[in-house]
Amino acid sequence: MTDLNNEISLHASPPADASVRRRSLVAACGAHAVHDGLTDLIYVLLPIWQVQFGMSYAQIGLLRGAYSGMMAGFQLLASRAAQRWGRARMLVGGTALAGVAYLFAGQAGGLSVLLLALMLGGLGASTQHPLASSMVSDTFEAGGGVKEALSHYNFAGDLGKMLIPALVGVLLTVVSWRVGVTLMGVLGLVAAGVLWWLIPARRAPASRLEKSPRTPTGSDSVSGLRALLLTGVLDSAIRMGFLTFLPFLLTNKGAGPASIGLALALLFVGGAFGKLLCGYLGVRIGMMKTVWLTESTTALLIVLAVELPLTGMMVMLPLLGLVLNGTSSVLYGAVPDLTSVHKREHAFALFYTGTIGGGALAPVLFGRLGDVTGIPYAVMTLAAILLLTLPLSWCVQKGLDRSPC
Known part of the structure; x- marks a missing residue:
């Protein structure tokens, strides 16, 4: 008893x-x-x-x-x-x-x-x-x-x-x-x-005294973490690259300073709620499905941002912000699942270092591309590169499932 x-x-x-x-x-x-x-x-x-x-x-x-x-x-x-x-x-x-x-x-x-x-x-x-x-x-x-x-x-x-x-x-x-x-x-x-x-x-939470979930071990989790890091770097780089080009896209469509300010506000408000909502979506349908949904939608909306007139672009910016920023919450949420408790801080540090570093380099690299090809083609290139996150997220999912990628 x-x-x-x-x-x-x-x-x-x-x-x-x-x-x-x-x-x-x-x-x-x-x-x-x-x-x-x-x-x-x-x-x-x-x-x-x-x-x-x-x-x-x-x-x-x-x-x-x-x-x-x-x-x-x-x-x-x-x-x-x-x-x-x-x-x-x-x-x-x-x-x-x-x-x-x-x-x-x-x-x-x-x-x-x-x-x-x-x-x-x-x-x-x-x-x-x-x-x-x-x-x-x-x-x-x-x-x-x-x-x-x-x-x-x-x-x-x-x-x-x-x-x-x-x-x-x-x-x-x-x-x-x-x-x-x-x-x-x-x-x-x-x-x-x-x-x-x-x-x-x-201190160790009481939940750890219970029968805890399987602890990430082996090369499959390591490869999953590497794929997650690369996915995060690409996602951050494309996001910062697009933010760099957005004011110029708006200017080409006839937007003035007030319209550019409004456009950025619409994008950021959508992005804030995207980080909140996509975290819950990832729990409901899984990491890989969420990343495929958000990244493919982001790529499509980036292309539409080039093609649409100013009014149409302004209308879709909150949705673009939602999927553009929302992926990051899903990726952050996968870090604990791919690392042991004792290596969690190091894994988060590595992940944030990569994503912040990718975001810092992107404006320089894509800015040079914009000088060579022009803004519309550079933005289209961003959308194409973003699709590389789809197979990478599959590798991350394999790591979560403890199967070799």
Whole structure:
């Protein structure tokens, strides 16, 4: 009888577990929103800094590249450091560092200080993606809502991208850019304090005491993870390449600055909801079917974006944003299924490094292609390359099924 009671207690989820899951998800979503918002805030500030410091376009590119490069380059080191110093300390410390970086940027008197501040900001931001993602995965085990939780996490990042730059844009109408940037630094420090209080102590969830799902092992899972990484790199590269060309496509169709702003807003709103909805869709119909649906639809809509007149293009942009961004939630959700618990942070760091790196290189490579072939043909090329993700997703599915690809 005692053994039976023990077995029942192991399989029951204590009330605390629900609280731990909820706090972990709120903390991860909050970190994602703040970090992504501070990252994309740079786009609002670059034109102001250009006028303030008399920078060339090459120097502007250097500033943006410094932040992105530090963020992409140090994610693997952040995951390793978390194994020694603890995930909570690294995530809180990275968020605080991002806040301190904006405090420095608010006092910058020249390009060198501004460059140093953005490098520090990128270093702080490098902790967020791998550590917050693995925190969500650890508390929402596969089969217990991990994919849905990651879709909420990704949705929160897009909310941050929309809200923080918009907030600062309005704020700059009444205060100087130095005051606005300093306030964002304070926001980063406050967010770090909230995370320190909110992140629960790291421990094995009760669900792991149960008979856990099969643990990924063997070369099949390794090949599946490699295929997943390549799929993510291509998906990110095509997304960033299309975003680079979109304003020029709109201009060719007669759009002015206001129409371009509206078009981007429509695309990003669709993209935010796409990250949320496609995560749930992946649970319902599976990773491979979802990727085939979203990527093939994306390729078709990219072609239509070239062919349609301006009004038709504006109407379909929210749907394009939904499928263009939605695939990423499905891909993120497959990472825990292809890795063991102890390698999860490293796998997420590797995945985000590849996708962010692919997204950073894409505008350069496809921009050169656009110079040679023209914008319409370059965009058509994006759609064709995107179809390579279809066979890759089949290989990922084979890894999930534990069958050699």
